[in-house]
Amino acid sequence: MSLGAFLLTTALTFLGLLAITFFIGRVIPIDPVLAVVGDRAPQEVYLRVRTEMGLDRPLVVQFASYVGDVLTGDLGMSVSTNRPVIEDLSHVFPATLEMATLGIIIGVLLGVPMGVWAASRQGSFVDQVIRVVGLLGYSVPAFWLGLLGLLVFYAKLRWVGGPGRVDIFYDGLVPPVTNLILVDSLLAGDFDVFWNAVSHIVLPASILGFFSLAYIARMTRSFMLDQLGQEYVTTARVKGVPERAVIWRHAFRPIRVPLITVIGLSYAGLLEGSVMVETVFSWPGIGNYLTSALLNADMNAVLGATLVVGAVFIFINKVSDVLYRVLDPRAR
Secondary structure, three states: OOHHHHHHHHHHHHHHHHHHHHHHHHHOOOOHHHHHHOOOOOHHHHHHHHHHOOOOOOHHHHHHHHHHHHHOOOOOEOOOOOOEHHHHHHHHHHHHHHHHHHHHHHHHHHHHHHHHHHHHOOOOHHHHHHHHHHHHHHHOOHHHHHHHHHHHHHHHOOOOOOOOOOOHHHOOOOOOOOOOHHHHHHHOOOHHHHHHHHHHHHHHHHHHHHHHHHHHHHHHHHHHHHHHOOHHHHHHHHOOOOHHHHHHHHHOHHHHHHHHHHHHHHHHHHHHOOHHHHHHOOOOOHHHHHHHHHHOOOHHHHHHHHHHHHHHHHHHHHHHHHHHHHHOHHHO
């Protein structure tokens, strides 16, 4: 795919995302005007605010205006915070990004070796244990696991920090540069804040990593079983190639490409699906922000957060496509 075709498909995908986001905002049975003026406002105030918000114009005109505003970085004002939505998102999204990134790192570092190990020992006790772990990752509710983790590791053992990104004492001590508390504390040279932030993020990130691990391990096992049954693997074994080399050099290399897609989808899923974990741990991320916006009928915030999550999906998918072509010459 040429650069022009790549940019065109990206632009069309983003335009489709804008259209879906816009029309969902119009279909949801929530009146954004009432969220601003309240349900006891006089009729003339309601109509005036409705006109000021442009809701009296045809849908096509509203959509064109919406696209123009988004392209200029204007996502409207949040009714809940009385600040621009883009400003709110610049503060809450890094918190989710930080936790999800640590979660996917845990998931990849543990999930891939576990999947390879299970496939290379198909039917063994190790394989059964890893499959049970994967099953638990699909079936255990995130909020239950989060509450259990807080009860055991925070309330009882005191091994980790509690809810929030840092203790109240450390809140606001580090100047926000990237809004990633781990990065900002290191940039400021404040290691007390850094280690306090680590103690707070390790449990929610580990829970996200567990769910990611379950998916990645299951898919890795499936891919590896397919490759280990191929004739070239049998030939390598007949030639006396060491089993470790057969597994990692011959069987694992072909599955790197589909694994990139699996890891990308898992990462995007952590970014948009961490609502329960953020709620349990009072984590000031985009999931918590979106939940509060829905409860307060703050449609600008809801649409803005939805748009950011969708844009992240598009970006990760495009990066996966690029890496796919880098690792697989046949795709070029």
